[in-house]
Amino acid sequence: AIKENGKMREKTLTMDTLNPQVKAVEYAVRGPIVTKAGDIERGLQQGQKHPFTEVIKANIGDSHAMGQKPITFLRQVVALCSFPELLNSPSFPEDAKQRARRILQGCGGQSLGSYSASQGVDCIRQDVAVYIEQRDKGVPADWDNIYLTTGASDGIVSILKMLVSGQGRSRSGVMIPIPQYPLYSAAISELEAVQINYYLDEDNCWALDINELHRAYQAAKEHCHPRVICIINPGNPTGQVQSRKCIEEVLHFAYEENLFVMSDEVYQDNVYSPDLQFHSFKKVLYEMGPEYFNTVELASFHSTSKGYSGECGFRGGYMEVLNLDLEVKAQLVKLLSVRLCPPVSGQAAMDVIVNPPLPHEPSYLQFHKEKSAVLGALAEKAQMTEQTLNTVPGIKCNPVQGAMYAFPRIFIPPRAVEEAKSLGMSPDMMYCLRLLEETGICLVPGSGFGQREGTYHFRMTILPTTEKLKVLLEKLRDFHIKFLKEYASLEEPKR
Amino acid sequence: AIKENGKMREKTLTMDTLNPQVKAVEYAVRGPIVTKAGDIERGLQQGQKHPFTEVIKANIGDSHAMGQKPITFLRQVVALCSFPELLNSPSFPEDAKQRARRILQGCGGQSLGSYSASQGVDCIRQDVAVYIEQRDKGVPADWDNIYLTTGASDGIVSILKMLVSGQGRSRSGVMIPIPQYPLYSAAISELEAVQINYYLDEDNCWALDINELHRAYQAAKEHCHPRVICIINPGNPTGQVQSRKCIEEVLHFAYEENLFVMSDEVYQDNVYSPDLQFHSFKKVLYEMGPEYFNTVELASFHSTSKGYSGECGFRGGYMEVLNLDLEVKAQLVKLLSVRLCPPVSGQAAMDVIVNPPLPHEPSYLQFHKEKSAVLGALAEKAQMTEQTLNTVPGIKCNPVQGAMYAFPRIFIPPRAVEEAKSLGMSPDMMYCLRLLEETGICLVPGSGFGQREGTYHFRMTILPTTEKLKVLLEKLRDFHIKFLKEYASLEEPKR
Numbered sequence: 001a002i003k004e005n006g007k008m009r010e011k012t013l014t015m016d017t018l019n020p021q022v023k024a025v026e027y028a029v030r031g032p033i034v035t036k037a038g039d040i041e042r043g044l045q046q047g048q049k050h051p052f053t054e055v056i057k058a059n060i061g062d063s064h065a066m067g068q069k070p071i072t073f074l075r076q077v078v079a080l081c082s083f084p085e086l087l088n089s090p091s092f093p094e095d096a097k098q099r100a101r102r103i104l105q106g107c108g109g110q111s112l113g114s115y116s117a118s119q120g121v122d123c124i125r126q127d128v129a130v131y132i133e134q135r136d137k138g139v140p141a142d143w144d145n146i147y148l149t150t151g152a153s154d155g156i157v158s159i160l161k162m163l164v165s166g167q168g169r170s171r172s173g174v175m176i177p178i179p180q181y182p183l184y185s186a187a188i189s190e191l192e193a194v195q196i197n198y199y200l201d202e203d204n205c206w207a208l209d210i211n212e213l214h215r216a217y218q219a220a221k222e223h224c225h226p227r228v229i230c231i232i233n234p235g236n237p238t239g240q241v242q243s244r245k246c247i248e249e250v251l252h253f254a255y256e257e258n259l260f261v262m263s264d265e266v267y268q269d270n271v272y273s274p275d276l277q278f279h280s281f282k283k284v285l286y287e288m289g290p291e292y293f294n295t296v297e298l299a300s301f302h303s304t305s306k307g308y309s310g311e312c313g314f315r316g317g318y319m320e321v322l323n324l325d326l327e328v329k330a331q332l333v334k335l336l337s338v339r340l341c342p343p344v345s346g347q348a349a350m351d352v353i354v355n356p357p358l359p360h361e362p363s364y365l366q367f368h369k370e371k372s373a374v375l376g377a378l379a380e381k382a383q384m385t386e387q388t389l390n391t392v393p394g395i396k397c398n399p400v401q402g403a404m405y406a407f408p409r410i411f412i413p414p415r416a417v418e419e420a421k422s423l424g425m426s427p428d429m430m431y432c433l434r435l436l437e438e439t440g441i442c443l444v445p446g447s448g449f450g451q452r453e454g455t456y457h458f459r460m461t462i463l464p465t466t467e468k469l470k471v472l473l474e475k476l477r478d479f480h481i482k483f484l485k486e487y488a489s490l491e492e493p494k495r
Numbered sequence: 496a497i498k499e500n501g502k503m504r505e506k507t508l509t510m511d512t513l514n515p516q517v518k519a520v521e522y523a524v525r526g527p528i529v530t531k532a533g534d535i536e537r538g539l540q541q542g543q544k545h546p547f548t549e550v551i552k553a554n555i556g557d558s559h560a561m562g563q564k565p566i567t568f569l570r571q572v573v574a575l576c577s578f579p580e581l582l583n584s585p586s587f588p589e590d591a592k593q594r595a596r597r598i599l600q601g602c603g604g605q606s607l608g609s610y611s612a613s614q615g616v617d618c619i620r621q622d623v624a625v626y627i628e629q630r631d632k633g634v635p636a637d638w639d640n641i642y643l644t645t646g647a648s649d650g651i652v653s654i655l656k657m658l659v660s661g662q663g664r665s666r667s668g669v670m671i672p673i674p675q676y677p678l679y680s681a682a683i684s685e686l687e688a689v690q691i692n693y694y695l696d697e698d699n700c701w702a703l704d705i706n707e708l709h710r711a712y713q714a715a716k717e718h719c720h721p722r723v724i725c726i727i728n729p730g731n732p733t734g735q736v737q738s739r740k741c742i743e744e745v746l747h748f749a750y751e752e753n754l755f756v757m758s759d760e761v762y763q764d765n766v767y768s769p770d771l772q773f774h775s776f777k778k779v780l781y782e783m784g785p786e787y788f789n790t791v792e793l794a795s796f797h798s799t800s801k802g803y804s805g806e807c808g809f810r811g812g813y814m815e816v817l818n819l820d821l822e823v824k825a826q827l828v829k830l831l832s833v834r835l836c837p838p839v840s841g842q843a844a845m846d847v848i849v850n851p852p853l854p855h856e857p858s859y860l861q862f863h864k865e866k867s868a869v870l871g872a873l874a875e876k877a878q879m880t881e882q883t884l885n886t887v888p889g890i891k892c893n894p895v896q897g898a899m900y901a902f903p904r905i906f907i908p909p910r911a912v913e914e915a916k917s918l919g920m921s922p923d924m925m926y927c928l929r930l931l932e933e934t935g936i937c938l939v940p941g942s943g944f945g946q947r948e949g950t951y952h953f954r955m956t957i958l959p960t961t962e963k964l965k966v967l968l969e970k971l972r973d974f975h976i977k978f979l980k981e982y983a984s985l986e987e988p989k990r
Binding site for chain 2: 003004005009010011012013014015017018019020022023025026027029030038060062063064065066067068070075076078079082083086089091107108109111112113114115116117118150151153154161162163164165182183186187190227228255256258259260291295296297309310311312313314315323324325327328331334335337338339340341342343344345346
């Protein structure tokens with residue numbers, strides 16, 4: 001194949017010419033371990049031999065994939081919206097039909113197949129605002145500040161995109177917790193912003209320490225312009241639930257330093273410790289008084305993917321954005337309009353989550369039962385995970401107060417650390433690869449989320465069924481003990 | 496509200512600090528005219544008086560919003576997937592159930608609520624590959640090259656993102672047709688790439704002229720590195736259907752100049768002229784021989800939003816990417832994985848479009864009838880639009896060979912041009928605003944898509960019902976004649 005100029009055709013897009021920001025992106029939740037797990041799974045199906053018969057995926061917060069059943073009411077409403085002839089069927093309850101009729105009324109041509117407005121369907125945004133007011137005990141919510149999104153990720157990236165500008169020392173800095181959910185670091189790489197790490201306090205149940213925020217901020221000011229602070233509450237991957245006092249400190253700090261606050265609250269329904277509760281950043285901001293509530297720019301994010309519904313595949317979500325400059329708001333809407341709209345069936349799913357059956361409605365009992373069953377099982381598994389992990393020498397796990405993950409610290413013997421380094425691999429990556437190959441358990445190494453230098457962790461979800469989670473934890477314990485023995489040295493495992 | 500340092504809190508995010516690339520983005524399809532149309536619509540509902548009783552939106556290719564009914568089979572499959580209890584219902588046909596069972600089998604936990612793989616559900620990607628092979632009369636398609644996307648837009652932006660790099664004279668240049676669909680210019684702005692315009696030939700039914708491609712390429716080489724050529728076929732906003740010969744010329748050009756080819760083929764089912772047919776870029780590339788088929792990097796895009804189904808709200812789509820470097824492919828999958836997956840209900844909708852009922856299946860007759868009715872009505876409206884517009888003095892419209900739009904040239908008298916300029920507005924924007932205010936018709940000015948200097952156009956969809964489209968065209972004619980009279984000068988309208 002010779003071109004007219006006598007040369008061979010070369011590829012246009014190679015690793016050398018690829019956008020370097022794309023190259024810089026990392027996303028461990030679906031990284032090499034997960035690819036390998038998929039390969040092994042296919043191998044098992046084709047009859048390959050492994051020391052196990054099934055791969056257990058505890059790498060990603062994907063509830064239905066781990067066997068959780070959908071909430072009936074939600075699916076009824078989505079099915080009714082998808083095929084409105086079902087509105088005539090006696091086998092669907094009246095409250096589901098009423099929700100579906102209302103959603104369709106808000107859609108162009110009363111069809112889920114029309115584009116919605118770029119901010120989402122009006123009546124769903126109104127329902128979101130009502131939900132937020134109830135959740136926050138009367139703090140006012142304006143549906144003009146609500147944007148429906150394609151999962152929470154889409155909203156988070158859109159807001160970050162607005163905030164990134166400048167070059168050199170005036171480049172935007174984004175403060176994120178370490179450990180973090182790697183969407184944040186990936187978006188920061190892609191947008192060429194500066195990542196500012198503030199470390200959560202592992203010795204204090206992964207609490208956010210305000211002094212550490214100050215330290216990180218002051219250090220970063222030397223080389224960039226810190227403009228935004230991201231908080232994940234309840235924490236991913238760390239599972240902590242932030243105290244009201246701590247939230248107030250963060251908001252005060254953001255007020256003082258003119259920071260935009262991004263509050264990732266997708267696990268707001270996932271709080272398991274009976275002595276803890278979820279406080280929204282918005283409610284605390286309101287309680288701090290109008291000089292805060294009317295000035296601090298705050299975006300908070302929610303999603304259909306987590307909570308008790310676990311509807312990841314619908315890619316539903318919303319964000320509420322407070323105190324956004326009016327001209328900037330128009331720019332945000334313009335930016336969103338290029339992608340036209342979030343998936344409308346995801347918007348419908350979001351509507352059910354913010355507008356569930358009420359006690360007097362026909363679906364209430366079943367809905368309540370299904371919701372409690374999911375949250376009850378998660379609470380039980382959270383406790384079981386923490387307790388079992390803490391029986392293993394060389395593993396130390398904070399309480400899983402909320403969210404869907406444990407992020408235990410693991411002791412990796414110096415000889416294993418050496419070996420990993422000689423393989424050009426982070427030690428916890430080697431650990432997780434070995435675990436996968438020997439037991440079929442798929443976890444994500446702590447290095448994919450960030451951790452203090454010299455410490456090692458993994459993230460595991462608490463989503464497998466109780467039975468399967470027990471098996472997973474036993475296999476993990478046996479593997480860890482064997483691993484410690486194999487690399488044993490004179491040093492005692494640190495607890 | 497005074498901070499500890501004695502200063503007022505300032506907003507972090509203002510027009511001054513906003514990401515300049517976000518500011519640079521423009522997207523006319525949902526621009527100021529559409530916002531104004533929404534305001535007027537709300538005003539009408541609240542009893543405000545206007546010289547019309549309804550707003551007719553012909554600004555966006557949103558079929559269902561204009562009254563088109565969903566394809567029954569597609570919605571049955573989506574409803575079955577959403578609420579699998581319906582699989583036991585005798586009121587759903589067996590072929591719809593078979594599709595739904597197969598899709599659910601491909602989903603984690605057999606639920607639409609699980610994340611899919613980042614490239615999409617395997618069996619749906621396989622169905623897409625089979626569809627492409629049939630469409631292209633046996634040209635092989637590998638499902639490993641198929642990526643399901645969130646509408647076509649998502650895929651287009653992902654591929655462009657990969658291709659953008661360099662600074663100054665080595666910055667990536669992206670060749671796009673003028674007029675273009677403004678997703679392209681918006682993405683190029685956001686990614687800080689260089690937009691290279693090649694002009695379609697209005698005097699020749701908006702055909703792509705290979706000499707114009709060469710001209711644009713050579714001129715651009717002086718100040719950037721042209722790396723990709725985008726083609727929209729059938730054309731948006733211009734409605735032309737590209738000839739096989741022209742496609743071959745473009746591919747030869749891309750081969751010679753090492754360009755990546757992006758072929759936007761979302762209107763592949765929307766060809767109305769009986770003497771024209773859709774040729775995929777891939778099929779033509781194959782027919783050019785292995786030295787082309789095995790080297791030219793080609794991404795082609797399809798969507799659930801257009802065609803005969805018009806399912807915009809589901810945000811379904813796919814792309815097929817040929818000859819991608821293997822390492823680069825891994826990078827693409829990594830990039831997509833950050834957003835986890837496209838909406839799974841949109842993937843299900845895409846599956847139905849590539850895997851519709853076969854002649855021996857129970858839903859075939861109804862499906863075929865519904866599909867033919869939609870495409871027949873569009874063909875009729877395409878012709879009616881062209882013919883009626885060409886009866887108006889000062890309007891000249893090329894045949895609407897395909898897609899869903901007419902993009903007529905309008906004569907705007909010099910005095911009107913002057914007036915628009917004094918208002919700081921493009922003349923066709925002033926024209927469309929006046930049209931909206933006086934008649935309730937919402938169109939998009941040609942300046943939002945690009946046009947040759949000194950020419951003026953608008954884009955209108957052919958989607959309103961035949962009745963409503965007749966009304967629209969009459970009102971438009973009357974408005975145009977009145978407009979010409981109002982700004983009459985000695986000069987004759989150009990035809």
